[in-house]
Amino acid sequence: MDEEAIAINEGAELVKANCLTCHSLSSKNPSPRTDAPSLDRVLANYNSDSLADDFREGVHVGHPDMPDFDFGDRGTDEVIAYLKSIEKPE
Numbered sequence: 001m002d003e004e005a006i007a008i009n010e011g012a013e014l015v016k017a018n019c020l021t022c023h024s025l026s027s028k029n030p031s032p033r034t035d036a037p038s039l040d041r042v043l044a045n046y047n048s049d050s051l052a053d054d055f056r057e058g059v060h061v062g063h064p065d066m067p068d069f070d071f072g073d074r075g076t077d078e079v080i081a082y083l084k085s086i087e088k089p090e
């Protein structure tokens with residue numbers, strides 16, 4: 001596996017563990033939290049670089065209910081790599 005594929009795999013695990021209680025992965029399925037957008041759509045309204053910076057700096061993303069995450073540099077890149085890999089064009 002190349003590095004990109006490894007990052008996507010790791011990111012998938014982080015997302016599974018941290019995000020899917022509220023967000024669905026695909027816009028085909030409703031999110032557990034109906035006010036949370038599906039994760040294949042979040043990059044449509046959120047530039048992936050600024051999202052990476054926000055996560056990296058522990059800036060609050062999204063919603064008051066959404067926990068603040070600290071994945072570290074590597075984990076952040078992995079989560080973003082994964083979100084990019086599942087992104088659906090509008």
Ligand code: HEC
Pocket residue numbers: 014015018019020021022023033035036037042045046051061062063065066067069079
């Ligand atoms: C406790 C529930 C919860 C968890 C866990 C959660 N989120 Fe969210 N998230 C939300 C809600 C609700 C919104 C909608 C915020 C709004 O529209 O104001 C949101 C919004 C977002 C947005 C902004 C979308 C936009 O268009 O502005 C991003 C990006 C995001 N979440 C990513 C993630 C990622 C990545 C994870 C896991 C690391 C995660 N969320 C975990 C509830 C959650």
